[in-house]
Amino acid sequence: MSWLVDLTDVSKVFSSGAKTVALDGVTLRIGGGEFTAVMGPSGSGKSTLLNLIAGLDRATSGSIVVDGVDLTRANETQLARYRRSRVGFVFQFFNLLSNLTVMENVLVPAELAGVPGAQARARAKELLKELGMAGLHGSYPSNLSGGQRQRVAIARALINRPALVLADEPTGALDSGSGEQVMALLDDLNQRGQTILLVTHDAKLAAAHGRRIVTLRDGRVEDDARIEPRRSSEPRELVRLGAEEA
Numbered sequence: 257m258s259w260l261v262d263l264t265d266v267s268k269v270f271s272s273g274a275k276t277v278a279l280d281g282v283t284l285r286i287g288g289g290e291f292t293a294v295m296g297p298s299g300s301g302k303s304t305l306l307n308l309i310a311g312l313d314r315a316t317s318g319s320i321v322v323d324g325v326d327l328t329r330a331n332e333t334q335l336a337r338y339r340r341s342r343v344g345f346v347f348q349f350f351n352l353l354s355n356l357t358v359m360e361n362v363l364v365p366a367e368l369a370g371v372p373g374a375q376a377r378a379r380a381k382e383l384l385k386e387l388g389m390a391g392l393h394g395s396y397p398s399n400l401s402g403g404q405r406q407r408v409a410i411a412r413a414l415i416n417r418p419a420l421v422l423a424d425e426p427t428g429a430l431d432s433g434s435g436e437q438v439m440a441l442l443d444d445l446n447q448r449g450q451t452i453l454l455v456t457h458d459a460k461l462a463a464a465h466g467r468r469i470v471t472l473r474d475g476r477v478e479d480d481a482r483i484e485p486r487r488s489s490e491p492r493e494l495v496r497l498g499a500e501e502a
Contacts, residue, residue: 344420345413346421359384387410389404389408426454
């Protein structure tokens with residue numbers, strides 16, 4: 257099987273001051289179209305794992321290949337191209353540029369990737385309409401609710417049609433109602449084929465939305481379970497994955 261995300265025996269050691277092993281021999285494979293939730297307590301290695309898959313940091317050892325790009329061998333120019341075209345980012349605190357309008361924020365990744373202006377704007381309008389933001393193109397982030405800001409962030413993440421969307425605690429700064437709406441949007445994207453990797457400390461959120469839950473503890477994979485869908489009246493069932501299935 258060809259994996260969209262393929263990590264083999266990946267370790268990350270931070271050596272500034274006291275030596276810290278953030279990831280310790282992690283092997284993880286994710287197929288296209290999966291909705292995978294990575295969870296674990298603070299310090300378990302979730303953010304480090306996300307940063308490595310995003311190409312924002314480099315592994316100390318092991319191999320990371322995402323959408324055919326070997327991140328462990330790529331140079332900085334190749335990593336920048338990878339971040340612009342292969343992955344989309346949804347952050348806890350939105351990371352929108354306050355001096356840019358909704359439309360301008362969404363267009364930033366497309367401009368960095370050199371997408372022609374008319375094509376990028378058409379794509380941005382399409383996304384904002386789908387996300388219920390069609391009438392707010394000229395608004396600034398300060399005039400939006402938290403849920404609306406996260407919708408803009410999702411549109412920005414999708415503008416370049418990335419193979420993988422990385423969502424880092426996307427509901428952490430939202431009230432429960434807005435958080436549910438954002439997760440419903442991510443569910444809908446996944447149903448349409450988008451691969452999503454969600455990082456969260458919230459076990460209920462992971463169980464409600466992930467189709468697979470990977471649990472990290474002390475930098476290692478402690479558990480890896482796929483959730484089997486059941487009838488709506490029944491709870492979803494966890495099925496542990498063997499190494500050959502993961």
